[in-house]
Amino acid sequence: MENFTNNSIDIDTLPKYEEVSFQSISKAYLIKASILNLVFLCLAVIGWVVLFYFELNQLQLNLFLVGVVLYFGFKFWNIIQLQKNYxxxxxxxxxxxxxxxxxxxxxxxxxxxxxxxxxxxxxxxxxxxxxxxxxxxxxxxxxxxxxxxxxxxxxxxxxxxxxxxxxxxxx
Amino acid sequence: MKSNLFEVPQRQSEIGILLIFLTRVFNLLKGFWAIIVYFLFTGPSVQTLIYIVVGLVLILILILVYSLVYYRNFLFHIDYGNQEFVLQEGVFNTEDIAIPFDKIQQVYIKRNILQRFLNVNSFVIETAGSKKEEISIKAISHEKANQLLAILIEVKDKYSEKISDSGSTEDISKNQFWSHELGFLTLLKIGISTNYLRGLVLIIAFFTTIYNEVRTVSEEHSETIQNYLRELPGPMESVSIFILIAVVVLLLSILITIAEVFIKYFNLKLTQTKDSLELEMGLNTNTKISLQPRRVQLLQVITNPVQKWLNLYEVRISLANSEDELKKSKIKIPGLDKATVSKVNSFLYTEQTSDVSNIFSPDKILLIRRLIIAFVPVLLSYFAALYVETISITVWLFLVGIYVVIAVIWQVLMFKSLKLIISNDFVYKKHGVWNETEKRFEMYKTQSISIFQPLWYKKKDLINIIFHTAGGDISFRAVSKDILPYVNYIFYKIESDPRSWM
Known part of the structure; x- marks a missing residue:
């Protein structure tokens, strides 16, 4: 206890985690994530083709296609944004x-x-x-x-x- | 150390290949036995039988190759220089794990029937981390397992500060400071005041079933019912019958809860000794727990207005327990009065100075969002009401009106009750509308902290924050960024405090 000190701490002088500069991760991860997404896209397209042969009506097919495009479009966009933030x-x-x-x-x-x-x-x-x-x-x-x-x-x-x-x- | 055994990366026993193979085949059979049985019973033709056999043989060969590669890739060794146990494993996904000696909590050997038959052992290493078994070597010879066990236990004890569970029973009785016992009356009070909500639910369930029964019956035998109703003396009588039933149900549910409370907490006795709190309770299974301050990760005090009036507080304590199977146990101690709660507090947390506390409240946006979520059912029910003919709009309006009033009041109260308090050494979170809960933990026992900022909080400079403790996560949403200096202060406390968190 002899070297015990109890100085008051100025809270504003403490190191700030939010000011640390971050190191980004490898670009290869962007490619990996995109490829994974591409694989799922292929699966979805296969699913669409299968549905096509089951003769769904045009409206359902279109809706499905729009859904696929929107979802995977968002995914690709998001992957790029994510990459910047890792x-x-x-x-x-x-x-x-x-x-x-x-x-x-x-x-x-x-x-x-x-x-x-x-x-x-x-x-x-x-x-x-x-x-x-x-x-x-x-x-x-x-x-x-x-x-x-x-x-x-x-x-x-x-x-x-x-x-x-x-x-x-x-x- | 005798010698540097296990210094070189090594594989499991060769018979391990067989073990891996058999385990995989067994798992496969477990997954597909239904299909196999189905095939056998359909009486397949010779040709399909040949196909199946060829397929099976192929699968078996693949599994064998897999087992071989798995065996070859599975390498473990002790790195004496870095003071850690290292394991590499995996066929498709490879993992490279290192466990520092001082983080090892448990090492043990076990074997199942197959392993007994093959004369190998499982060797397991556990840490305080989130997985149950961090390392599990499935096929190691008995001799090696024992060597490894001896070495790891030795280094574990050498490098980790030993937490001495001091005090034989004699000591404890000598150093008693105070003790608190739950009497018959208190148990009764707890029983009555805790779970009336459950009683209410029970009653509601009871009446809805009765109502449904009566409706179906009345549809089937409407005439006889009407005859019966005519025979009844009068409406007053039937109402009183219903009230009688309600009272009986209520009493029953209270009785059940009281019985439960008595079984669980009978003879609850809390005793403070020199360095721990001893807790004893239970009617059939006598639980005995020793609460040491350094083991306590999270403390909760819960009460509600009725219990507050009766001077009853429930304390819940999350412990990190390395001795008993490392289960992160949560201990519930009900029925403490306010004085005892503060005694428990001051024992567990000795260094509480009446220090500065910074109180944080969530932003209004949280309330608005919760109100919007609360209105979703209203919208859904409106569409439901439109399509279902039996619900008239007036009934819907009436029900929705009640719901909205309750929901808004509840959410506003909930919002107002949310507080995060950061003092010199502690973090508190208060919340609860009916059940007022106060959670607290020592800053330096925080394991890690996550700070979230959704895109839509950026403009208002708000963040969500989660404190990860060994007793669970404590989250606080939509708080202003003004809290960040205090978060940095918490990091400072964690990183500068030499004390071990358990």
């Missing part, structure tokens, strides 16, 4: 992750609250040479963060950096 940032004591266009969401995880970290890659990730970094906390799934579209070596470096912080922080 970002992460490391500070000395926490990691920030930002995503979302319609609803912009930033999650901040302090290093001393991280439980463990993992890297995952699915088939498309392997094709485009990217990976996702998952950071788990004890705060339930809402408090975890999954950063997609990272270059594998960057993900690996981040993971190792986080692991190093995790262990030094505790002692």
């Amino acid at each position: 970002g992460f940032a490391l500070r000395e004591k926490d990691i920030l992750y930002r995503r979302g266009y319609l609803v912009n969401k930033t999650t901040v995880v302090p290093f001393n609250r991280i439980q463990h970290v993992s890297i995952t890659r699915d088939v498309l990730d392997k094709m485009f040479k990217i990976s996702s970094l998952k950071i788990y906390t004890a705060g339930g799934s809402g408090g975890d963060i999954i950063i997609p579209g990272l270059a594998p070596n960057l993900a690996q470096r981040l993971k190792e950096a986080l692991a190093a912080k995790l262990t030094t922080n505790e002692v």
Whole structure:
């Protein structure tokens, strides 16, 4: 207790998370998301063709087509917007992750609250040479963060950096 | 450490391939047994039988290849340098997990029938994270599993600060500070005051069924009913019968709740010792819980006007428990009086200074949005009323009128009750129209924070905020951006506080 201090803290001088500049994720993720969307679009078109052979009336077919175009149009547009908003940032004591266009969401995880970290890659990730970094906390799934579209070596470096912080922080 | 065992990445036992294969085949059979049985019973021709057999063989080969690749890709090792356990796995989706030694909560070995038959073990590592089992090695030899278990338990104990569950029973009785017991009368009060809403629902359900019965019966035997009604002494009598039924139902539902309360909370005793709160309760299953301040993640105090008048408050405590199976348990303690609640508070949170508190309320836009949502059923019911002939417009207007009045009052009260309070060390959230709830948690126990800004909040500079704690998420919507300095303050508190959150 001898080196105990209790200085008052000027709340406005604290570092501001909202002023941190974010690093964006790999462009390859944009391609991956678009391809996934394209696959679903193909499925929808196949569905439309099948319906065509079942001889629905013209109105229903048109409605279906308009729905498909609107939905996938929105999806493609949204993917581009999303890509612009994906970002992460490391500070000395926490990691920030930002995503979302319609609803912009930033999650901040302090290093001393991280439980463990993992890297995952699915088939498309392997094709485009990217990976996702998952950071788990004890705060339930809402408090975890999954950063997609990272270059594998960057993900690996981040993971190792986080692991190093995790262990030094505790002692 | 004896040696650097498991330092090199290694695979499971080779017999693991068989285990993976059999498990996959079994899962497949579980999914498709109905189809297989169907085929066998339809008496397929020789040709289709051949097709099926060829298909099955192909599938089996594919599964075998999958199992082989899975086995080959499944690599685990201990990284002594970084002090973590590392696992790589996956065929199509690969995952690379690292668990720091000091985050390991539980390590254990288990085996199912198949594993027993193949003489291998499952090796499981759990952390406080959201998944149940973070790491599960399905096929590891008994010898290796035991080695690994010994090593991991050793490092886990070495690196994680040991939380000593101090105090034998003798100690506890010595250091008793105060204790609180629920008497018969209090239990009765809780029983009467808590769940009358459920009683109401029961009654409503009861009467609607009776009403429906009577209607169907009266349609079928309208004449006999009318005869019967004529025989009845008078309308007053039938009304009194209904009232009698209502009273009986109400009493019954109250009795049921009281019985439930008695079974659950009989002999509830809360005792404060030097470093924990001991809770005992229950009639048939005697629950005994020790509440240590550092384990408490979230505290809720709930009351309603009737209970407030009776001086009854319910306390709910979310614990992070590493000892017992790591279940994040929520403990309900009803029927505490105000003085006891504040005693519990001051014990669990010793360092509460009467400090500055900053109160935040949501923006009006939240109320407006909720009112709009509340009006959706009105609109829907209007269309329903148009199409269904039996509901006349006047009846609809009457019902909608009642609904609108209640909904508006409810939403306005709800809106007014919403408060987020940030003090020096705590975050509080207050809400509730009838059930007034106050949630509180220590700032430094927050796990992470998410800040949302929908596009349509940008102009008004509003945000939604969610505090992720180990006791659950606490969200607060449509709050002004003025809160951000305090959010930064919370990060400062989390990151500068050396205390462990559990």
